[in-house]
Amino acid sequence: MIESLKRNRTGILLMVCSSICVCLGQLLWKLSGNGKPLDLILGFCFYGIGALAMIVAYKFGKVSVLQPVLSLNYILSIVLAAVVLKEKITLLKCIGVLIIFAGVLLIAGGDEGEKDASV
Numbered sequence: 191m192i193e194s195l196k197r198n199r200t201g202i203l204l205m206v207c208s209s210i211c212v213c214l215g216q217l218l219w220k221l222s223g224n225g226k227p228l229d230l231i232l233g234f235c236f237y238g239i240g241a242l243a244m245i246v247a248y249k250f251g252k253v254s255v256l257q258p259v260l261s262l263n264y265i266l267s268i269v270l271a272a273v274v275l276k277e278k279i280t281l282l283k284c285i286g287v288l289i290i291f292a293g294v295l296l297i298a299g300g301d302e303g304e305k306d307a308s309v
Contacts, residue, residue: 191299192299194255194298194299195298195299197251198250198251198252198255198256198298199250200247200250200251201247201248201249201250201251201252201255201256202247202251202255202256202259202298204243204244204246204247204250205243205244205247205256205259205260205262206259206262207240207243208240208241208243208244208247208260209240209259209260209262209263209266210240210266211236211237211239211240211243212236212237212240212241212263213263213266213267213270214233214236214240214270215232215233215234215235215236215237215238215239215240216233216237216267217233217270217274217275218230218232218233218236219233219237220275221233221274244260254297255297255298258293258294258297258298259294259297259298261290261293261294262290262291262294264286264287264290265287265290265291268283268287
């Protein structure tokens with residue numbers, strides 16, 4: 191598991207940055223509904239930066255490892271909803287967050303690398 195995380199570290203970090211930017215962008219879009227055009231523009235900027243970070247990340251790791259890391263969007267969305275929008279987080283949502291996090295960790299750490307075909 192540790193070896194997989196080391197091998198895909200740059201890609202994983204870029205995917206985490208992508209998730210953060212995309213979630214912030216979406217939050218700003220939501221907040222722009224209150225008549226704040228600057229939030230809308232900033233939302234597009236953050237979302238675009240997130241998309242670019244995701245594209246670059248694919249150069250630094252396997253798609254089968256990196257794509258599931260984007261599931262962190264769900265965790266971050268719940269956290270932002272609770273902190274910024276004051277939404278109530280239920281026990282069921284907390285359990286869901288733990289399951290998502292465990293799944294991301296297992297998939298990101300489960301890359302076995304290239305097998306030697308001659309063995």
